[in-house]
Structure formats: structure tokens, C-alpha cells
Amino acid sequence: xxNQKQFNVxxxxxxxxxxxxxxxxxxxxxxPINELKLLSSARSAGKAVPFKRSEITVQExxxxxxxxxxxxxxxxxxxxxxxxxxxxxxxxxxVIDNTNAFRMDPDTPLIVPExxxxxxxxxKGVIANPNxxxxxxxxxxxxxxxxxxxxxxxxxTYQAVSGxxxxxxxxxxxxxxxxxxxHEVKPDILPVGSLPKKHQIAFNAIPQIDxxxxxGFTLEEMKMIRETKKILGDDSIEVTAxxxxxxxxxGHSESVYVELKKDFVMEDIxxxxxxxxxxxxxxxxxxxxxxxxxxxxxxxxxxVGRLRKDLNHMRALNMWIVSDNLLKGxxxxxxxxxxxxxxxxx
Amino acid sequence: xxNQKQFNVxxxxxxxxxxxxxxxxxxxxxxPINELKLLSSARSAGKAVPFKRSEITVQExxxxxxxxxxxxxxxxxxxxxxxxxxxxxxxxxxVIDNTNAFRMDPDTPLIVPExxxxxxxxxKGVIANPNxxxxxxxxxxxxxxxxxxxxxxxxxTYQAVSGxxxxxxxxxxxxxxxxxxxHEVKPDILPVGSLPKKHQIAFNAIPQIDxxxxxGFTLEEMKMIRETKKILGDDSIEVTAxxxxxxxxxGHSESVYVELKKDFVMEDIxxxxxxxxxxxxxxxxxxxxxxxxxxxxxxxxxxVGRLRKDLNHMRALNMWIVSDNLLKGxxxxxxxxxxxxxxxxx
Numbered sequence: 190x191x192n193q194k195q196f197n198v199x200x201x202x203x204x205x206x207x208x209x210x211x212x213x214x215x216x217x218x219x220x221p222i223n224e225l226k227l228l229s230s231a232r233s234a235g236k237a238v239p240f241k242r243s244e245i246t247v248q249e250x251x252x253x254x255x256x257x258x259x260x261x262x263x264x265x266x267x268x269x270x271x272x273x274x275x276x277x278x279x280x281x282x283x284v285i286d287n288t289n290a291f292r293m294d295p296d297t298p299l300i301v302p303e304x305x306x307x308x309x310x311x312x313k314g315v316i317a318n319p320n321x322x323x324x325x326x327x328x329x330x331x332x333x334x335x336x337x338x339x340x341x342x343x344x345x346t347y348q349a350v351s352g353x354x355x356x357x358x359x360x361x362x363x364x365x366x367x368x369x370x371x372h373e374v375k376p377d378i379l380p381v382g383s384l385p386k387k388h389q390i391a392f393n394a395i396p397q398i399d400x401x402x403x404x405g406f407t408l409e410e411m412k413m414i415r416e417t418k419k420i421l422g423d424d425s426i427e428v429t430a431x432x433x434x435x436x437x438x439x440g441h442s443e444s445v446y447v448e449l450k451k452d453f454v455m456e457d458i459x460x461x462x463x464x465x466x467x468x469x470x471x472x473x474x475x476x477x478x479x480x481x482x483x484x485x486x487x488x489x490x491x492x493v494g495r496l497r498k499d500l501n502h503m504r505a506l507n508m509w510i511v512s513d514n515l516l517k518g519x520x521x522x523x524x525x526x527x528x529x530x531x532x533x534x535x
Numbered sequence: 536x537x538n539q540k541q542f543n544v545x546x547x548x549x550x551x552x553x554x555x556x557x558x559x560x561x562x563x564x565x566x567p568i569n570e571l572k573l574l575s576s577a578r579s580a581g582k583a584v585p586f587k588r589s590e591i592t593v594q595e596x597x598x599x600x601x602x603x604x605x606x607x608x609x610x611x612x613x614x615x616x617x618x619x620x621x622x623x624x625x626x627x628x629x630v631i632d633n634t635n636a637f638r639m640d641p642d643t644p645l646i647v648p649e650x651x652x653x654x655x656x657x658x659k660g661v662i663a664n665p666n667x668x669x670x671x672x673x674x675x676x677x678x679x680x681x682x683x684x685x686x687x688x689x690x691x692t693y694q695a696v697s698g699x700x701x702x703x704x705x706x707x708x709x710x711x712x713x714x715x716x717x718h719e720v721k722p723d724i725l726p727v728g729s730l731p732k733k734h735q736i737a738f739n740a741i742p743q744i745d746x747x748x749x750x751g752f753t754l755e756e757m758k759m760i761r762e763t764k765k766i767l768g769d770d771s772i773e774v775t776a777x778x779x780x781x782x783x784x785x786g787h788s789e790s791v792y793v794e795l796k797k798d799f800v801m802e803d804i805x806x807x808x809x810x811x812x813x814x815x816x817x818x819x820x821x822x823x824x825x826x827x828x829x830x831x832x833x834x835x836x837x838x839v840g841r842l843r844k845d846l847n848h849m850r851a852l853n854m855w856i857v858s859d860n861l862l863k864g865x866x867x868x869x870x871x872x873x874x875x876x877x878x879x880x881x
Contacts, residue, residue: 341847345691345790347740347779366715369708386823393829394693394781394788396841396855401820405843414846427847431790431855433693435740435781442740444691444777444790474747477732483739495742497751500760501687501773509742509777 193535195223198527199258199282201250201273202265203227204236206355207287210520211262216241218524221531228254229265255280260530262523263287264318278314283530285523287318289408292416299419302525303466304331308422309529316526321518322346322409322432322441323416328491328517329510330447332465333458334421337504338450341427344413347435347442348398349482350390352514353379357390361436364391380434390436398432407432440482441518443510448502455498458506462493467517472496480511488513489521539881541569544873545604545628547596547619548611549573550582552701553633556866557608562587564870567877574600575611601626606876608869609633610664624660629876631869633664635754638762645765648871649812650677654768655875662872667864668692668755668778668787669762674837674863675856676793678811679804680767684796687773687851690759693781693788694744695828696736698860699725703736707782710737726780736782744778753778786828787864789856794848801844804852808839813863818842826857834859835867 198215202208208229215222227238228250237244248254250269255261255277263270263277264287271290278284291297298308299317304327309316319327322344330339350357360378367374368391376387380397388395399408406414413430463470471480472494480492491512499505512518544561548554554575561568573584574596583590594600596615601607601623609616609623610633617636624630637643644654645663650673655662665673668690676685696703706724713720714737722733726743734741745754752760759776809816817826818840826838837858845851858864 343689343792345777347693347781362715365711369712369715380823384823388823388827389829392783393827394783395827396788396790396825397823401823404846405820405841406846429792429845429847429851429853431691431841431853433788433790435693436783437738437740437781442742442779444742444779446689446775446792474751477726477730477734477743477747479742481734481739481741483735495751495777499775500750500752501775505775507775507777 193221194531195221196259196531197224197226197257198222199226199228199255199261199277201228201261201263201269203238203247204229204233205264206351206358206515207264207519210515211264211523212238212240214520214524218528220524220527226254226258252276255282258282260285260527262527264519264523274315284315285318285526286315287519287523289320289412291315292317292319293419299416300526301327301420301522302529303328305420305422306529318519318523318526319416319420320409320412321352321514322348322443323413323420324518324522325441325491325510325512326413326443326445327417327420328467329462329493329508330417331421332461332468333447333449334423336461337453339421339426339447340450341448342417343429343446345431345444346433347437348432349437349439349441349514350379350434351439352441353382353434356382358438361390361438364389365436368392390434392436395434396431398434437482439486439513439515440511441514442480442482445508445510446499446505447508448505450504452504455496455506458496467491468493470494479509482511485511486513487516489516491517539567540877541567542605542877543570543572543603544568545572545574545601545607545623547574547607547609547615549584549593550575550579551610552697552704552861553610553865556861557610557869558584558586560866560870564874566870566873572600572604598622601628604628606631606873608873610865610869620661630661631664631872632661633865633869635666635758637661638663638665638758639765645762646872647673647766647868648875649674651766651768652875664865664869664872665762665766666755666758667698667860668694668789669759669766670864670868671787671837671856671858672759672789672791673763673766674813675808675839675854676763677767678807678814679793679795680769682807683799685767685772685793686796687794688763689775689792691777691790692779693783694778695783695786695860696725696780697785698787699728699780702728704784707736707784710735711782714738736780738782741780742777744780783828785832785859785861786857787860788826788828791854791856792845792851793854794851796850798850801842801852804842813837814839816840826855828857831857832859833862835862837863
């Protein structure tokens with residue numbers, strides 16, 4: 190990659206859980222970087238973050254931070270993106286936004302590289318990274334949709350606390366120790382930092398991720414529903430989601446029921462998933478082999494198992510999908526998009 | 536209850552997680568006991584268990600243990616029940632069996648008192664207590680089935696480790712501390728004590744409860760499927776289940792999608808569930824109120840929340856059902872059945 194173009198890259202939210210993983214991946218993947226600019230809120234500015242053999246001081250993200258930047262990766266929350274992404278685009282940067290701010294904007298492609306790179310064409314400076322739970326779902330659904338057409342999806346999630354940020358991880362570990370030591374548990378962050386009620390996450394399951402909408406679904410559930418249709422490019426797919434936080438640190442798991450439009454045999458489903466990009470099939474009940482969050486953590490793939498034909502619906506199957514929510518669910522998907530941009534522009 | 540008949544009661548599996556709860560409930564409910572006989576494996580025999588103001592020494596369960604016993608509550612595993620229940624019946628006891636041994640036997644009623652007490656009639660000495668995950672599911676489904684008819688159920692479970700016994704609880708607590716302390720985790724019991732492969736449960740989600748059947752479903756999943764149809768008395772209901780163990784100590788949670796046969800409005804569903812026996816509706820998204828395992832633990836009720844009309848299917852709804860798997864899911868349901876027997880025979 191020695192003769193290729195070098196890029197000025199900005200990471201917004203550089204001290205967060207996803208930002209840290211993006212920086213690590215840019216280094217590991219030897220992304221063609223000329224200058225790396227690390228940006229954050231005023232609170233985190235001034236911190237030194239190791240990169241390659243030196244350190245980079247984090248600066249406060251401001252409208253003028255993006256001058257000369259070619260690619261800006263945002264993951265500092267929807268409000269920051271709404272405010273600063275237009276300035277980054279104005280400055281000529283291509284933005285890969287990991288928040289909910291632009292995902293459903295018709296002008297913004299919502300991209301999972303293995304699934305819908307064709308939708309990248311004609312972007313207007315912003316490419317959105319889907320919600321973590323959606324990414325791993327559509328990665329597994331896409332090859333089935335291509336072969337059979339999907340009519341209905343019912344998904345229940347088992348989501349890791351790291352999806353709610355570093356503070357939620359710390360809270361989960363602290364609460365776990367409090368329970369083990371027989372101390373009182375004082376919930377502080379989860380389920381939603383900005384809402385008044387807090388619930389214990391240690392040794393519990395909380396059926397709320399993000400705020401509730403008027404229809405009784407949470408925003409996280411509606412993200413899965415809306416984004417799945419947009420990414421698969423088919424509004425006719427019926428999607429129902431129930432999103433649940435459980436005391437896992439890294440790795441979202443999903444129990445998924447899928448109805449297809451055509452008859453199938455399980456052997457073909459296995460073969461299709463085995464050959465699908467980004468998918469690792471882990472499915473051998475006799476060996477008690479199936480995807481597990483603790484094994485998926487730190488790996489870039491989407492793991493699929495517990496594949497079985499439904500007992501009632503001829504054209505339905507069930508499966509268990511697991512992936513590291515900070516990697517394929519966020520940082521890795523964003524860096525993959527950045528790599529495509531780099532290749533296109535070299 | 537002073538003039539009523541006093542019963543000779545045997546508890547088989549008296550030192551187990553469910554057995555201990557049965558003994559506690561018999562005491563709390565002031566069950567009309569003449570003599571309480573506590574039985575276990577040879578390994579646990581000799582232990583002293585407190586009951587009321589004294590202690591009872593646990594004896595080894597043998598074929599001749601049931602002489603003079605009126606009611607025998609079994610929860611020492613399917614193999615023990617298969618061997619000893621016939622002897623207990625032979626001795627004239629009415630058996631309430633909390634294992635899988637007789638549940639699908641056509642001669643054995645499978646009873647959730649709030650749901651199908653009418654099926655008790657004509658039992659042949661054995662009444663089966665359903666699987667814990669099934670009990671809380673059918674308790675919430677029954678009033679809807681009565682009003683609208685249920686055509687389809689898709690359930691994903693979030694099951695507590697106490698369902699796998701005292702050793703699984705100890706393992707979960709031990710592993711959690713190992714993770715927090717940065718030590719290596721050595722799985723020993725879960726997912727299935729009798730199978731070779733072990734998986735970490737601390738900060739993980741394991742999509743296997745009990746052994747796999749040939750069709751790719753686990754036995755736990757098939758129990759939910761078969762038992763739901765039997766208890767609701769309707770083989771035409773399509774049931775799909777995915778059963779998952781998560782690091783919760785007490786309280787199973789369930790994400791449930793239900794298709795009804797008739798149109799409905801959510802207001803009526805709420806009203807029906809509010810008035811249903813054994814059900815507590817906890818459903819106020821604005822107040823972030825929904826059932827939580829840590830709140831359900833130690834309580835006898837089945838908690839229902841996250842009620843919402845499906846966005847795709849006119850006649851479908853989604854809900855979240857939580858109950859203490861050792862109480863309504865096991866010991867309390869068994870003691871409820873025992874109380875009905877006591878009232879009938881007084």
C-alpha cells in the first residue's frame with residue numbers, strides 16, 4: 190500500500206468505547222493515514238491516546254476541527270453528530286457516522302459493507318453506520334434474502350452493556366461485585382443514562398434499551414425494524430423486535446425467527462451461510478457448538494448457529510446470531526467503510 | 536383450618552433448590568401436615584432441615600419410603616421420579632411430580648392451577664407440574680386464549696441459573712468473581728451437568744438448556760412447545776421456542792410474540808390480564824415500569840409487561856413475562872396443587 194494516497198482522518202468520540210476500538214483498528218489495519226486527529230467533548234480533551242509508536246492529544250471537537258480532514262468517523266452520540274457532521278461535510282470530509290442522527294435520512298446510505306455496498310453510490314458526504322444490533326442481523330439475513338426472499342423476522346436480543354458506553358461497563362462490574370459481597374446495589378446509568386429511572390443490571394435482564402416511542406416499542410427496537418428494511422432495500426419485510434440488556438460485557442446475541450418466501454432445505458441454508466462474507470457458521474448441536482458472546486468478543490465476524498427448521502411454518506427457520514457489538518456492530522463496520530472509501534480514492 | 540384432615544406429606548429432593556422452597560412454602564402456608572417426611576439421594580441423607588420449630592432429618596428415598604404417605608412432592612430429577620413414583624402411587628400416595636418424567640403421559644394431568652384445574656379430574660395418582668418456563672407462559676396466555684383463541688406463539692427465554700440447581704447458582708457466583716478478579720474461568724456444570732462440554736455462564740448467554748433433540752431443538756424448547764399445547768388443551772397452537780441461560784440467579788424472563796384468532800384492542804388485553812388470576816400487570820413505559828427478574832424473585836406471581844400491538848400483524852401482540860422459576864415455576868405451583876388436593880379431601 191506504499192504508493193497509495195494517505196488520508197487525514199478524524200475520530201470524533203475518540204475516548205469512548207467505540208472510538209477507542211476505531212483507533213485500534215486503524216492502527217492494526219495499517220490504514221493509510223497522513224494525520225490522525227482525535228476529537229472529543231471538552232471534558233475529555235487533553236487526554237493522550239497511544240497510536241502506533243507515539244501519542245496523540247485529544248482536542249475538543251469544534252465546527253472548525255475538520256479543516257483539511259478527508260475522512261471523519263463520528264461516534265460521540267446523535268446530538269454531537271447533528272451539530273458537527275454538517276461542518277465536517279462543509280469542510281470537504283466524507284463522514285462515517287456511527288450514531289442514529291442520519292441513518293433514516295433518504296440521502297444518507299446506511300451501509301454494512303458485506304450487505305449493501307451498492308447503496309454507497311451517490312452519497313452526499315455522509316455514510317451512516319447502522320445500529321449494532323441491526324448490523325449482525327442483516328449480515329446473516331442478506332444471503333437468505335438474496336436466495337429466498339424474507340417475508341417476516343421476529344428477533345429478541347440479548348445485548349451487552351458495552352453498547353451503552355464505558356460507564357455502563359463500569360456500573361455492571363461494580364454492581365456485580367456489590368451483589369457478590371451482599372452489599373446494596375445502587376443503579377446509576379442503565380437502562381438509559383438520560384432518563385430518571387435506573388434499574389439493576391447485575392444478575393438481571395432489562396427489557397429497555399433507549400427511550401420508549403408512542404407505540405410502546407423502544408427506539409432501539411424501532412431502529413432494528415426501520416434499519417433492517419432500509420439496508421435490505423425492502424419495505425415489505427415484516428420485522429418485530431424486542432431489545433433486552435443483559436449482564437454481558439461484550440457481544441450481542443440474538444434469537445431470530447425468519448419466514449422465507451420460498452421452500453428451502455436446511456442443507457442449503459447452511460451452505461449459503463457458510464459461504465456468506467463476514468459470517469462464521471458455528472452450528473453443531475452434537476458437539477454443543479453454537480455462538481457465545483464470550484467467544485465472539487474481540488473478533489470481527491458475525492457468528493451464526495442453533496440453525497433449525499421451524500416445526501410449524503414450512504418456510505420458517507430459527508437461528509442464534511452473535512457478534513462483538515463494538516467491532517462488527519460499530520468500530521469494525523465503520524473502518525470497513527473507511528477502507529472502501531480509501532480504495533476508491535487511491 | 537383446625538378441623539380439617541391432616542396429611543402425611545413426603546418431599547423427594549428435599550435438599551435441592553426446589554425442594555427447599557417447597558418445604559418453606561408448606562410451612563408459610565401452614566399446610567395441614569400430620570407428618571412431613573423429607574427424602575433425598577443417599578448422598579444428602581442425614582442432613583437436618585429446619586421445619587417450623589424443629590428439625591427433620593432427611594432420609595434416603597427408597598421404594599418403601601411412601602408407606603402411609605398421602606401426598607408426595609417429587610423434585611429430584613426425572614430418573615428418580617421414573618423409579619420411585621410408581622412405588623409412591625402403589626402405596627396410595629397422590630404424587631405431584633415436578634420432573635419431566637410423566638408430563639406428556641396421556642394419563643397424567645399437567646396442571647397450572649390458574650389455568651387448567653378442570654384437567655385434574657380422573658388423575659391416576661400422578662399430577663405433573665409443568666416446566667418452569669412453560670408455567671409462566673401459559674399463565675399469561677390462558678386468559679387471551681379464552682377470549683380470542685391463540686394461533687401462534689414465538690418465545691425466546693432469558694432463564695435463571697437456579698433452574699439448573701444449587702450447584703449452577705454456586706458456579707455462576709464463583710465464575711462472576713473470577714471474571715471480576717481477572718482470574719481464569721473454569722466452567723464445571725453448565726450448560727448441562729451430564730454432558731461433556733461446559734461453557735462459561737458469567738457475563739455470557741448460553742443458547743442451550745438441556746440436551747439437543749434430533750430436530751435441532753433442545754429438550755427444554757420441546758418441553759415448552761409440547762406442554763403449552765397440552766395445558767391449553769389445543770394441539771393446533773403453533774409454538775416455537777428458543778431457550779437461553781443468562782447470568783441471573785432467580786427469575787425467568789420471556790420475550791413473547793402471540794398471534795390471536797380475532798381482532799383485539801390493547802385496552803381489552805390490558806384489562807383481561809389485570810383481572811387474570813396469578814398475573815400482575817407491570818406495564819407503564821412512561822414510568823419505565825416493566826417486569827424485572829430481580830423484582831420478581833421471591834414473589835409468587837407471574838409479571839407481564841412491555842405489552843404492545845405488533846406493527847405488522849393486525850392480530851398479534853408482544854409481551855415480556857417474568858416469574859420466579861423456583862416459586863410459580865416450580866415449588867409454589869406444586870404446593871398450590873397440593874392445597875387443592877387437601878381442600879378436595881377435607
